[in-house]
Amino acid sequence: MTPLLQISGLHVEVEGREILRGLDLEIPLGETHAVMGPNGSGKSTLAHVIAGREGYEITRGVIRYGGEDVSELEPEERARKGVFLAFQYPVEIPGVNNTYFLKAAVNEIRKHRSQPELDAVDFLSLMRDRVKLLDFDEDLIKRPVNEGFSGGEKKRNEILQMTVLEPTLAVLDETDSGLDIDALRIVAEGVNRMRSPERSFLVITHYQRLLNHIVPDRVHVLQDGRIVESGGGDLALRLEAEGYGKPAAVPA
Amino acid sequence: MGEAVPATVESHYRDEIPLPDGDRYAVRRREAVQEFFRAGGFPTATQEDWRFSDLDGLGRTAYRRYPELTGLRLPEPGELPAWTSEFEHRVLLAEGSTLNAADFRAGNGLAFGDLPIVPAEEEEDDWGFVAPAAETNGAGADLDAPLRHPLEMVNAGLFDCGFRVRVGRDEDAGPVLLYSLRRESGHPHMLHPRSVVELAPGSRLTVVEAHDGASETAGWTNPSTLCRLGENAELRYVRVELETGNIAHTGRVTFQLARNARVRSTVLSLTGGKSRTDTAAILTAEGAEVDLQGLFLGVNAAKSDQHTLAIHAARHTTSRQLFKNVLSDEASAVFDGKVVVAPGAIGTDASQANRNLLLSRKAAVHTRPRLEINADDVKCAHGAAIGKLDEDALFYLRSRGLGRMDSHEILVRGFAGEVVEKVPVAAVRGLAKEGLTRVRESRSFAS
Ligand SMILES: Nc1ncnc2c1ncn2[C@@H]1O[C@H](COP(=O)(O)OP(=O)(O)OP(=O)(O)O)[C@@H](O)[C@H]1O
Numbered sequence: 001m002t003p004l005l006q007i008s009g010l011h012v013e014v015e016g017r018e019i020l021r022g023l024d025l026e027i028p029l030g031e032t033h034a035v036m037g038p039n040g041s042g043k044s045t046l047a048h049v050i051a052g053r054e055g056y057e058i059t060r061g062v063i064r065y066g067g068e069d070v071s072e073l074e075p076e077e078r079a080r081k082g083v084f085l086a087f088q089y090p091v092e093i094p095g096v097n098n099t100y101f102l103k104a105a106v107n108e109i110r111k112h113r114s115q116p117e118l119d120a121v122d123f124l125s126l127m128r129d130r131v132k133l134l135d136f137d138e139d140l141i142k143r144p145v146n147e148g149f150s151g152g153e154k155k156r157n158e159i160l161q162m163t164v165l166e167p168t169l170a171v172l173d174e175t176d177s178g179l180d181i182d183a184l185r186i187v188a189e190g191v192n193r194m195r196s197p198e199r200s201f202l203v204i205t206h207y208q209r210l211l212n213h214i215v216p217d218r219v220h221v222l223q224d225g226r227i228v229e230s231g232g233g234d235l236a237l238r239l240e241a242e243g244y245g246k247p248a249a250v251p252a
Numbered sequence: 253m254g255e256a257v258p259a260t261v262e263s264h265y266r267d268e269i270p271l272p273d274g275d276r277y278a279v280r281r282r283e284a285v286q287e288f289f290r291a292g293g294f295p296t297a298t299q300e301d302w303r304f305s306d307l308d309g310l311g312r313t314a315y316r317r318y319p320e321l322t323g324l325r326l327p328e329p330g331e332l333p334a335w336t337s338e339f340e341h342r343v344l345l346a347e348g349s350t351l352n353a354a355d356f357r358a359g360n361g362l363a364f365g366d367l368p369i370v371p372a373e374e375e376e377d378d379w380g381f382v383a384p385a386a387e388t389n390g391a392g393a394d395l396d397a398p399l400r401h402p403l404e405m406v407n408a409g410l411f412d413c414g415f416r417v418r419v420g421r422d423e424d425a426g427p428v429l430l431y432s433l434r435r436e437s438g439h440p441h442m443l444h445p446r447s448v449v450e451l452a453p454g455s456r457l458t459v460v461e462a463h464d465g466a467s468e469t470a471g472w473t474n475p476s477t478l479c480r481l482g483e484n485a486e487l488r489y490v491r492v493e494l495e496t497g498n499i500a501h502t503g504r505v506t507f508q509l510a511r512n513a514r515v516r517s518t519v520l521s522l523t524g525g526k527s528r529t530d531t532a533a534i535l536t537a538e539g540a541e542v543d544l545q546g547l548f549l550g551v552n553a554a555k556s557d558q559h560t561l562a563i564h565a566a567r568h569t570t571s572r573q574l575f576k577n578v579l580s581d582e583a584s585a586v587f588d589g590k591v592v593v594a595p596g597a598i599g600t601d602a603s604q605a606n607r608n609l610l611l612s613r614k615a616a617v618h619t620r621p622r623l624e625i626n627a628d629d630v631k632c633a634h635g636a637a638i639g640k641l642d643e644d645a646l647f648y649l650r651s652r653g654l655g656r657m658d659s660h661e662i663l664v665r666g667f668a669g670e671v672v673e674k675v676p677v678a679a680v681r682g683l684a685k686e687g688l689t690r691v692r693e694s695r696s697f698a699s
Pocket residue numbers: 014015017019037038039040041042043044045046088
C-alpha cells in the first residue's frame with residue numbers, strides 16, 4: 001500500500017538558503033513517527049513545507065500525500081485533504097474569536113468532504129466535548145485566537161483544534177515544549193485517543209518524555225536538512241543518552 | 253430667500269444676500285463671516301494643519317444652497333435608507349426639518365428644536381463647567397481653539413439648518429439619529445448643517461450623526477456639531493461618513509465636558525470621496541474622560557483625514573485615542589492627533605494610537621502625533637503602526653482550511669473589530685460590515 005506521506009529527495013530553500021537537502025521520509029497510514037534533531041536542523045521547515053507554507057521553495061524532490069503530488073497545492077487545499085500542523089509557535093490573531101475561527105475552519109473542511117455544515121448548536125456541543133477531554137479552560141475559547149494565551153495554553157489550543165478538525169495527517173511541531181507535566185499527559189492522551197488505522201502522526205520533539213506517552217512506531221533523526229538515521233522507539237532512548245553527535249557524512 | 257444664483261462663500265456672505273426674516277442669528281452670522289475673513293479666509297496647504305487637506309477650490313467655487321437654490325425637495329421619510337428606520341428618533345439635517353416629529357414631542361427626556369427656534373437665552377443652569385484658569389492654577393488652555401477653526405466659522409456664518417437636542421437631568425435617552433442626505437442637484441451645492449447636543453448633569457445619551465448621499469457635480473458638506481456635557485453626563489457619539497462621488501466633506505465635532513462627564517466617540521469613515529473630520533474634546537474639569545476612536549475603510553481613491561485635539565484643561569482628566577485605517581487600492585488617510593496638557597493639569601492620563609493596515613502598494617498614510625505637555629506628573633503615551641497583513645497569521649488560518657480570500661477577510665475584520673464592536677448601535681455596525689464587504693471586493697484585496 002502507498003504510504004500516506006511520501007517525501008523523496010526533498011530540497012527546500014527559504015529566502016535563498018537551502019534548509020532541507022535531500023530529505024526522504026515515509027509514513028504509512030495508521031502509523032505514528034517521531035522526528036528528532038538538533039536546533040536549526042530543519043524540523044519546523046519540514047513541518048511548514050508539508051503544510052504548504054508560501055516562500056518555502058521546493059527546488060528538488062516531491063511530497064506525496066495519499067499518493068498525490070501535493071507540492072504545488074495551497075495550504076488550505078492540503079488542510080481540506082486532511083493535513084494538520086500544530087505549530088511550534090502558534091500565532092496570535094487579535095480580534096478574531098477562537099470559536100468563530102474554528103467553526104469557520106470545520107465547516108470549510110466539511111464542505112470539501114461533502115459533509116453538511118455544522119450549525120451553531122452542533123458545533124458548540126462538539127467543542128464542549130473536546131474542551132472537556134483536553135481539560136481546556138472554557139474562557140479561552142471565547143477569546144481572540146491565542147491572544148494573551150500562555151505558552152502552554154497555546155499548545156493545548158493547537159491540540160484542541162486538531163481534535164475538532166480530525167485530520168488524516170497531523171504534524172505536531174514540538175507540541176510538548178512549554179507544557180507542564182499534567183498538561184503533557186492530557187495532551188498525549190488526546191493524541192492517543194485519536195490514533196487509528198485511518199490516521200497518521202508526525203511528532204517533532206526534543207524529548208524522550210513525550211515519546212513515553214505517545215509511543216511512536218518509528219523514530220527519525222533529522223540533521224543538517226536530511227534524515228540521517230531511522231529506527232524504533234529505542235533510538236529515541238539512545239539519542240537521549242548520547243546526544244546527536246556529529247552529522248553523518250552524506251555526499252551532497 | 254434670494255434668487256437661485258450660485259455664489260462663492262464670499263459672496264454668500266455679502267450683506268446684499270438677504271438673510272431669512274426673523275433669523276435671530278443674523279448678526280452673529282455676519283460676525284462669524286467677518287472673523288473668518290479677518291483670520292485669513294480659507295486655509296491653504298502651506299498651513300501646517302492643512303498640509304494634507306486640499307481645500308483648493310472651495311473658496312473659489314460658486315455653490316448653490318440647499319434646498320431652495322438647488323430646486324431639490326427634501327426627502328420623505330420613506331426615501332431614507334432602511335437602516336435609519338431602526339432609530340427611535342430621526343432628525344433630517346436639512347433646513348432644520350424633522351422626520352417622525354411625533355417622537356420628538358413624546359418626550360423620553362428629550363427636547364428637540366431647530367436652532368433658530370430654541371432661544372439662545374434659554375441657557376442651562378449651572379452645569380458645572382469650570383473656568384480652566386481657576387482649576388489649573390496656570391495660564392489656562394485655549395479652550396475656544398476648536399471654535400475658531402476656520403471652517404467652523406464658515407458654518408457658523410452660513411448654516412442652513414440647525415438642530416438642537418437636549419436631554420434633561422438624569423434622563424437616559426437615545427439613540428438619536430442626526431442624518432444629512434445629499435442628493436444630486438445637477439449643480440455644485442453646499443451644505444452647512446449645525447447641531448448642538450446638550451446633556452444635562454447626570455444624563456445619558458446616544459447620538460449617531462450620519463452624512464450620506466452621492467453627487468457627480470462638485471459638492472461641499474461642512475457640518476458642525478457641538479456637544480456639551482454637564483457634570484456626570486455620559487455621551488455615546490457615533491459619526492458615520494457615507495458620502496460618495498465628487499463631494500468634499502469637512503466636518504467637526506467638539507465635546508465640552510464638565511466634571512466627571514464621559515464621552516465615547518467613534519468616527520466611522522466609509523466615505524467614497526474625500527473627507528476630513530476634526531474631533532475636539534475639551535476636558536474642562538476634574539474627572540472628565542474621553543475615548544475617541546475612529547475607523548476608515550478605504551477603497552478606490554477614497555481619502556479620510558482624521559484630526560483630533562484633546563485639551564486637558566483640568567487635573568485628573570483622561571483621554572484615549574484609537575484611530576485605525578484599512579486602506580485598499582489607492583485609498584489614503586491622514587491621522588493628525590494632538591494632545592494639549594494645560595499648565596497645572598496634573599494627573600492627566602492621555603494615550604493615542606494610530607494603526608494602519610495597507611492592503612495595496614498604492615495606498616498611503618500620513619500619521620502625526622503632536623503632544624504639547626505643559627504640566628508635571630502626566631502620563632502621555634502615543635504610538636503609530638503601519639503594516640501589511642501578517643503573513644504568519646495568514647498561513648495559520650489557511651493551514652486550518654480557510655481560503656486565501658477568507659483568511660484575508662478574517663484578519664481585516666479582526667483588525668476593524670476592535671473599533672466596530674464598541675459601536676453601540678446595531679444598524680451602524682451593519683454599515684461597517686457593508687464597508688468591510690466593499691474592502692473585500694476592492695481591486696487590490698488579497699492581490
Ligand atoms: N524565514 C527564514 N529565513 C531564513 N532562514 C530561515 C527561515 N526560517 C528558518 N530558517 C533557518 O532554517 C534553519 C532551520 O530552521 P527550523 O526552524 O526548521 O529548525 P528546527 O529544526 O525546527 O529548530 P528548533 O529545534 O530550534 O525548532 C535554521 O537555521 C533557521 O535559522
